[in-house]
Amino acid sequence: MPNEENGRLVAVKTKFYREAVRPGGINRSGANMASDRSVRAMKADVEKQITTAVSALLALLRNWDVGQAAQGCTWAALTRDLAGLAGLHLLTEVAMHSFDCLDAVVIDGAEMRPKEAACYADALAFAQQDQCRGSDLAPFEPLLSDLERLTSRVIGRVAATAKAAR
Template identity: 65%
Template sequence: MSDAVTGRLVTVSTKFQREALRPGGINRSGANAASDRSVKAMKADVETQIEAAIVPLVTLLQDWVPAQAAKGCGWAASTRDLAGLAGRHLLTEVAMHAFDCLDAVMIDGVDMRQDEAKVYADALVFAQQDMCRGNDIEPFRPLLKNLKTLTDRIVARAMPAEAAR
């Protein structure tokens, strides 16, 4: 004789199921339509928030003022996070590099030159065009490699001269 406990099936009725079955309840197609409207509204809200963060970030980087690096860091973090949520992976990657650089400027006091800041601004404007939705960022690997190289060079300025050798 086995020591295994035999189970039994129990039917569970959720509140959603009870509401859907009662007269005047919502049917499946109505629920799907309502969820589609809700998702579209959320997507539009996220896109609006991305624009609200990226526009001042690009403006700051085009007219680089090191004293405003903290604001730029906040905008870059918002852009990075929201673009990831929206599936805009190229914009996420570019904003991540901009954030890393601005963080080094703000925290470590690293010097970023005007022409370097403009590179990040140009890359953000390019990524903002939304040419890459989804995970296929392979065509943009050279751009991302160059941004990583620039970010690494700027961040390396924070290291003492002996450690950099």
């Protein structure tokens, strides 16, 4: 190809490289062991944060108090984000539906009944068991479909209330 430009080789010296080549520096196996320890510590911290957020959210949903819905949004968002980071796909999806419903309660004034809150709690407790390895959510489609319908029902009450108020 006549118009093709030639590439250029650029040397990049990272902190790891500088540490590895200095006398008494870290060797590759030492660096790998240190990174493994660091990753294990971060993973344990993320799992602890997920457990804390889910436990608090479960307690709120099982003993539904609309006054605590804003705090529930925070816990649901934290669960959704950290579970996504940890690769817990089912827990991520269930937390997302919980967040959407709680957000409608807080922002739009939707009414969520105690039995509906208990449904989200049961789904969260099930998803927390971590039976879904990988990203294949097909076996759990009925659960996710039911949660989507429940979320739509709760959000739909806002529209029905606004329509009745007119």
